[in-house]
Amino acid sequence: MTDTADRVVVVTGGSRGIGRAICTALSAPGTVVYFNYSSNAEAAKATTEAIQAAGGKAFSQPVDVATPDAVNAWLGGIVKEAGRIDILVNNAGITRDGLLVRMKESDWDAVVDINLKGAFNCMKAVAKPMMKQRYGRIINITSVVGAAGNPGQANYVAAKAGIIGLTKAVAKELASRNITVNAVAPGYINTDMTNDLADKAKDAMIGQIPLARIGTPEDVAGTVAFLASSAADYITGQVIHVSGGMYM
Numbered sequence: 503m504t505d506t507a508d509r510v511v512v513v514t515g516g517s518r519g520i521g522r523a524i525c526t527a528l529s530a531p532g533t534v535v536y537f538n539y540s541s542n543a544e545a546a547k548a549t550t551e552a553i554q555a556a557g558g559k560a561f562s563q564p565v566d567v568a569t570p571d572a573v574n575a576w577l578g579g580i581v582k583e584a585g586r587i588d589i590l591v592n593n594a595g596i597t598r599d600g601l602l603v604r605m606k607e608s609d610w611d612a613v614v615d616i617n618l619k620g621a622f623n624c625m626k627a628v629a630k631p632m633m634k635q636r637y638g639r640i641i642n643i644t645s646v647v648g649a650a651g652n653p654g655q656a657n658y659v660a661a662k663a664g665i666i667g668l669t670k671a672v673a674k675e676l677a678s679r680n681i682t683v684n685a686v687a688p689g690y691i692n693t694d695m696t697n698d699l700a701d702k703a704k705d706a707m708i709g710q711i712p713l714a715r716i717g718t719p720e721d722v723a724g725t726v727a728f729l730a731s732s733a734a735d736y737i738t739g740q741v742i743h744v745s746g747g748m749y750m
């Protein structure tokens with residue numbers, strides 16, 4: 503499925519979980535994968551090794567996606583160095599869960615700034631170079647809860663629903679330049695983000711999944727690789743759910 507050889511790929515939040523699986527799935531001989539992370543350099547090293555094992559070249563650095571100046575410096579530097587950015591995957595995300603009445607303003611701001619504004623910052627920075635080269639594949643990671651809602655996650659759900667709207671608006675803006683913009687909505691995926699759930703809560707969650715298992719980062723990465731490939735050249739503005747049927 504992956505025909506990303508010789509492509510210049512950018513993945514945000516590539517150090518762990520779904521981001522690492524995406525970096526690996528998009529790697530092939532000749533691919534150059536740039537990824538960022540928040541602070542976990544040790545985890546980033548493992549992603550670098552996975553990219554190299556798949557035949558790609560890897561470059562990584564800590565960059566806060568919520569900070570426009572840092573994003574512009576990072577992505578501007580890549581365009582200077584590599585000459586182009588073909589594929590952008592906006593994957594970086596955090597949760598700060600709590601019921602609305604108890605949610606701190608700082609938890610709202612952090613989640614919206616990283617999960618939604620982070621994607622805006624990165625898309626804005628790559629849009630001009632992609633328009634110039636008349637090619638681009640942008641894939642935004644939203645969530646099943648962005649479509650279905652979830653109690654205790656008002657900030658996260660608002661940001662993920664925002665990603666869906668952002669994806670559709672920018673897909674319409676950039677289509678004439680051969681740039682596609684799509685979203686992938688994972689369900690319940692086994693990563694550090696979901697590790698904290700108690701066994702009872704995990705079992706309850708699995709009970710809501712028709713395919714009756716927790717998803718893997720590779721389940722999500724396969725769909726991202728499809729959207730980045732030429733097999734998806736005629737797909738834009740879409741949201742593909744990878745949730746074992748949790749939301750239909």
Ligand code: NAP
Nearest residue numbers: 515517519520539540541542566567594595645691693695
């Ligand atoms: P994860 O294991 O917690 O990894 C999060 C990644 O984002 C890490 O690489 C982290 O870097 C990076 N990151 C966090 N804040 C950042 C910032 N300000 N700037 C740049 N990078 C930052 O999460 P995951 O489960 O793989 O989730 C990946 C994406 O999928 C997220 O957008 C998440 O909302 C979405 N998603 C996940 C699930 C699920 O069940 N896991 C379901 C639906 C959607 P460090 O390693 O340095 O902290």
